[in-house]
Amino acid sequence: MRFxxxxxxVFSLVWLGTFGGVAQGLPPKVIKTETGAxxxxxxxxxxxxxxxxxxxxxxxxxxxxxxxxxxxxLRALSIPDRKVLPTAGQQVLLGRELLQAQQRIxxxxxxxxxxxxxxxxxxxYITTSKGRxxxxxxxxxxxxxxxxxxxxxxxxxxxxxxxxxxxxxxxTGDTPGGLKxxxxxxxxxxxxxxxxxxxxxxxxxxxxxxxx
Numbered sequence: 001m002r003f004x005x006x007x008x009x010v011f012s013l014v015w016l017g018t019f020g021g022v023a024q025g026l027p028p029k030v031i032k033t034e035t036g037a038x039x040x041x042x043x044x045x046x047x048x049x050x051x052x053x054x055x056x057x058x059x060x061x062x063x064x065x066x067x068x069x070x071x072x073x074l075r076a077l078s079i080p081d082r083k084v085l086p087t088a089g090q091q092v093l094l095g096r097e098l099l100q101a102q103q104r105i106x107x108x109x110x111x112x113x114x115x116x117x118x119x120x121x122x123x124x125y126i127t128t129s130k131g132r133x134x135x136x137x138x139x140x141x142x143x144x145x146x147x148x149x150x151x152x153x154x155x156x157x158x159x160x161x162x163x164x165x166x167x168x169x170x171x172t173g174d175t176p177g178g179l180k181x182x183x184x185x186x187x188x189x190x191x192x193x194x195x196x197x198x199x200x201x202x203x204x205x206x207x208x209x210x211x212x
């Protein structure tokens with residue numbers, strides 16, 4: 001069993017623009033835990049956290065905005081609904097409307113980054129046991145298999161007035177099913193708060209929970 005040192009490990013990701021899709025958004029604070037890490041988002045309208053499972057969690061070297069989770073790369077961003085749909089503040093929107101609108105934005109940016117159309121996009125909606133609606137969509141990266149990346153997978157969900165987007169490439173040695181399960185577990189663990197999350201206090205609470 002691994003034990004955390006008594007100090008609290010928190011790091012921030014710096015997001016500078018776009019990279020292979022995902023419109024510019026707010027990256028999380030990352031709190032290392034015994035089982036991996038907890039990602040915390042404090043935005044103007046929404047406060048929430050989610051868990052990722054892994055043995056080694058750190059900022060991915062040379063990859064803008066990504067977290068390295070063992071042999072996987074993960075990017076997590078929170079995007080205001082008003083940036084996804086300009087009418088979001090003027091009407092009540094269904095979760096599927098926001099998720100589909102974000103998917104179109106990310107797909108457009110993927111195509112701009114790749115400088116070619118993305119064909120054969122697949123998608124599915126998943127409702128978790130706690131009633132959270134998730135959109136999973138993915139596609140094969142044209143001509144990228146020889147570089148060790150064959151697909152890109154996205155999971156998104158609505159957290160009050162924000163859209164959480166998780167994005168990960170399918171790397172050599174991984175499987176589509178394994179990557180999907182990893183992202184699904186993270187997205188399904190979202191916990192929303194009515195108030196801003198105090199990072200230091202939350203990190204202490206997580207550490208105390210790990211010590212039990």
